[in-house]
Amino acid sequence: MARFWLDPIRLQESGGFSRPEIVRVHTRVTEQKK
Template sequence: MERDDNVAKFWLTPVRIENSGGFKRNEINRIYRTIEENLDELLRGWHERCDG
């Protein structure tokens, strides 16, 4: 996730943050929830791009 000069890196399996790079805690929590809510779709897209 990037916004302005802020960059956050998350691992998807299991979902965990690697680096929060300037985001506030409430923003990181919102990003984390969004990832968890969309995890199947994110993983499907990742596999289509990287495995296909």
């Protein structure tokens, strides 16, 4: 499980996800926050 802080959005823990997967999740979190 990846963990992100939401304000500001930043990665707390990658949880074994690859870099491309983390980028995809970060993008989704950023879009949902708007």
